[in-house]
Amino acid sequence: MTDTNETPETRVPSRVFRPAKQEAEAAKDHGISPQTEHPAYRLAFQDLDFLLRDDLRPIRFQLELLKTQLILEEAHIASTFVVYGSARIPEPEKALALRDLATDELSKKIAERLIEKSKYYDVARELGRLASNFPRDEEGKQHFVVTSGGGPSIMEAANRGARDVGADTVGLNIVLPHEQAPNPYVTPGLSMQFHYFALRKMHFLLHARAVAVFPGGFGTFDESFELLTLIQTGKIAPIPVLFYGKDFWNRVVNFEALVEEGVISPRDLGLFHFCETAEEGWQIVQDFWRGKDHTRIERPRARIFGTGEPTDGS
Numbered sequence: 001m002t003d004t005n006e007t008p009e010t011r012v013p014s015r016v017f018r019p020a021k022q023e024a025e026a027a028k029d030h031g032i033s034p035q036t037e038h039p040a041y042r043l044a045f046q047d048l049d050f051l052l053r054d055d056l057r058p059i060r061f062q063l064e065l066l067k068t069q070l071i072l073e074e075a076h077i078a079s080t081f082v083v084y085g086s087a088r089i090p091e092p093e094k095a096l097a098l099r100d101l102a103t104d105e106l107s108k109k110i111a112e113r114l115i116e117k118s119k120y121y122d123v124a125r126e127l128g129r130l131a132s133n134f135p136r137d138e139e140g141k142q143h144f145v146v147t148s149g150g151g152p153s154i155m156e157a158a159n160r161g162a163r164d165v166g167a168d169t170v171g172l173n174i175v176l177p178h179e180q181a182p183n184p185y186v187t188p189g190l191s192m193q194f195h196y197f198a199l200r201k202m203h204f205l206l207h208a209r210a211v212a213v214f215p216g217g218f219g220t221f222d223e224s225f226e227l228l229t230l231i232q233t234g235k236i237a238p239i240p241v242l243f244y245g246k247d248f249w250n251r252v253v254n255f256e257a258l259v260e261e262g263v264i265s266p267r268d269l270g271l272f273h274f275c276e277t278a279e280e281g282w283q284i285v286q287d288f289w290r291g292k293d294h295t296r297i298e299r300p301r302a303r304i305f306g307t308g309e310p311t312d313g314s
Contacts, residue, residue: 126279
């Protein structure tokens with residue numbers, strides 16, 4: 001006799017639709033006919049000709065935004081320490097060779113300037129080490145994960161510093177007309193490539209809780225001054241912004257003149273700090289976050305984009 005009060009064990013499946021990967025494999029097993037061989041018959045998400053149409057640009061924006069976000073979340077990365085800087089400043093040992101290659105006065109002058117700035121390779125590397133020693137929080141989330149553009153020189157140095165201490169480090173590369181390969185110090189699973197500069201720059205700042213700006217050219221100017229504009233206009237909450245190389249920056253940008261011309265206010269000069277050493281910069285970052293109740297350095301939780309309520313980095 002069966003006990004009618006006894007409840008048999010039941011298992012409710014988590015999904016009833018077949019996964020897209022399984023469907024994609026099954027789609028290969030169709031017969032050959034004029035219909036199945038025509039591009040119209042391809043599954044939309046497997047049809048590159050379709051995905052690369054101009055009409056699909058908004059979808060590609062979304063894919064570039066989403067893929068990197070999911071990768072960072074799955075790596076338990078809650079916040080980053082972003083490093084901007086030139087792809088042309090070599091490490092000190094290699095910089096001296098530039099002098100021997102110089103053939104005219106201009107190239108000799110450029111070589112000397114690059115040799116002088118090569119010290120920042122070591123500074124960026126040490127800064128990467130310091131930031132990467134920051135402990136995980138109680139949920140196992142990583143903070144101040146060193147993030148660069150993934151290229152050579154200053155970017156390489158920052159990633160290299162993180163790898164020196166066995167930490168994860170992110171590289172956000174971009175497709176360019178000339179070859180650009182990821183530097184060897186980026187964690188392979190955190191080495192990503194972008195088509196759109198706008199989406200790449202957005203991912204630099206979505207999780208950034210500190211940014212170090214080393215001497216650089218147009219790309220560095222673009223990234224760093226957009227950041228200052230976002231803070232100045234209140235689009236993001238203030239974060240520590242470190243400009244390395246006061247002599248360089250004051251030579252190439254007359255910040256005081258911008259104030260005197262009335263195009264920025266005197267207080268805008270307080271949006272960033274000039275630095276020379278890794279220890280000095282890291283101290284500024286710690287001092288900035290320490291004691292802030294809503295964005296403690298142990299768990300940076302503030303919503304930096306927009307003016308909504310604090311959240312877990314959305």
